[in-house]
Amino acid sequence: ASRGVQALKAYDPGHDLVALRRRFGAAQLVELGSNENPYGPSPVARAAVLDRLHELHRYPDPLGADLKRALARVHGVREDELLLGNGSHELLMMIAQVFAGPGAEVVYPRHGFAVFALAAQAAGATSRVADALPRTDAMPAGHDLEALLAAITPATTLLYLANPNNPTGTWLGAEALRAFLARVPDHVIVVFDEAYAEMADAPDYRSGLALRDAHPNLVISRTFSKAYGLAGLRVGYFVAPAGLMAVMERVRESFNVNLLALAACEAALGDAEHLAWVRARNAEERTALGEALRARGLRVFPSQTNFVLVEFGERTSAVERALVERGVILRPMGGYGLGDCLRITVGTRDENRRLLAALDEVLA
Numbered sequence: 001a002s003r004g005v006q007a008l009k010a011y012d013p014g015h016d017l018v019a020l021r022r023r024f025g026a027a028q029l030v031e032l033g034s035n036e037n038p039y040g041p042s043p044v045a046r047a048a049v050l051d052r053l054h055e056l057h058r059y060p061d062p063l064g065a066d067l068k069r070a071l072a073r074v075h076g077v078r079e080d081e082l083l084l085g086n087g088s089h090e091l092l093m094m095i096a097q098v099f100a101g102p103g104a105e106v107v108y109p110r111h112g113f114a115v116f117a118l119a120a121q122a123a124g125a126t127s128r129v130a131d132a133l134p135r136t137d138a139m140p141a142g143h144d145l146e147a148l149l150a151a152i153t154p155a156t157t158l159l160y161l162a163n164p165n166n167p168t169g170t171w172l173g174a175e176a177l178r179a180f181l182a183r184v185p186d187h188v189i190v191v192f193d194e195a196y197a198e199m200a201d202a203p204d205y206r207s208g209l210a211l212r213d214a215h216p217n218l219v220i221s222r223t224f225s226k227a228y229g230l231a232g233l234r235v236g237y238f239v240a241p242a243g244l245m246a247v248m249e250r251v252r253e254s255f256n257v258n259l260l261a262l263a264a265c266e267a268a269l270g271d272a273e274h275l276a277w278v279r280a281r282n283a284e285e286r287t288a289l290g291e292a293l294r295a296r297g298l299r300v301f302p303s304q305t306n307f308v309l310v311e312f313g314e315r316t317s318a319v320e321r322a323l324v325e326r327g328v329i330l331r332p333m334g335g336y337g338l339g340d341c342l343r344i345t346v347g348t349r350d351e352n353r354r355l356l357a358a359l360d361e362v363l364a
């Protein structure tokens with residue numbers, strides 16, 4: 001293996017969920033570790049999957065033309081500005097393979113999504129990690145845009161930034177991002193990972209889709225895994241300048257998005273009502289969960305996602321282990337340099353209630 005690959009650690013999903021589901025029973029387990037959508041997809045997406053079951057012996061459309069057409073309509077972009085992936089994870093890896101490599105530098109923030117580091121290392125590129133803003137009493141250990149700019153060199157080919165961010169849940173406002181993009185040299189490909197964009201409702205939040213005029217090489221990454229509730233089908237996509245997408249198309253595996261996934265996502269895009277409902281439910285539960293945790297004396301990062309990052313201090317791993325024993329799965333953050341925090345997916349009202357009840361036992 002290459003030196004970059006030899007130095008890699010495999011992606012850590014946090015827990016052996018298969019074993020835990022067997023132990024507690026899937027219905028008893030409160031799974032709040034992976035930022036999934038607890039409500040599931042639109043019923044029309046489910047129906048579209050069932051509709052295609054008679055076609056399983058056929059290859060899917062290698063171009064994903066119908067889904068691309070639907071996405072182009074939803075976002076007001078051209079179809080040649082879209083690239084479909086087997087989850088956005090695949091595309092985040094692929095872009096480093098194509099545009100970074102030995103000799104190239106990849107910039108991303110500390111406390112950024114784990115796949116950025118993996119992608120850079122697997123490609124054999126050099127990582128330049130920009131420090132985050134310090135955590136204060138007011139909290140935000142948010143991205144430091146000045147530090148990101150300072151990390152860019154003539155060898156930088158790629159810069160990753162998630163907005164809103166996983167694992168902190170924090171976000172950057174549109175004005176700051178526009179000014180930032182104007183200062184990033186044109187040769188750098190800027191990837192805005194917007195896996196949680198549909199969950200954001202802060203007045204100053206804007207998708208990078210509204211900032212595409214601010215940089216010639218801006219790539220927006222989206223996913224059907226979160227707000228659309230289709231994590232199990234694995235579909236993500238990029239919106240970017242056609243020239244960049246044409247180069248990536250050359251290395252994309254022809255059938256990377258499967259038949260059922262293409263059908264489900266196209267149908268899901270047609271159900272704006274379900275998406276709006278998920279968004280509203282999530283916002284309501286996010287506020288309630290944040291308040292309940294703060295009422296227990298815990299520090300909660302402000303979030304524009306479907307999870308909250310919570311500071312537990314020295315008790316963190318003891319709390320996490322005790323919750324697992326009660327069938328409540330949260331995500332430990334040691335791998336992100338946030339070992340005194342746990343990341344909690346916003347569940348249904350009932351799941352959040354069960355989490356809080358277990359937490360009260362553990363903290364008592």
Ligand code: PMP
Pocket residue numbers: 034035086087088089090113162165166193195196222223224225231234235236
């Ligand atoms: N980006 C971010 C910030 C994420 O949190 C996730 C999922 N945890 C992904 C990308 C990957 O999502 P998927 O591969 O399911 O599209």
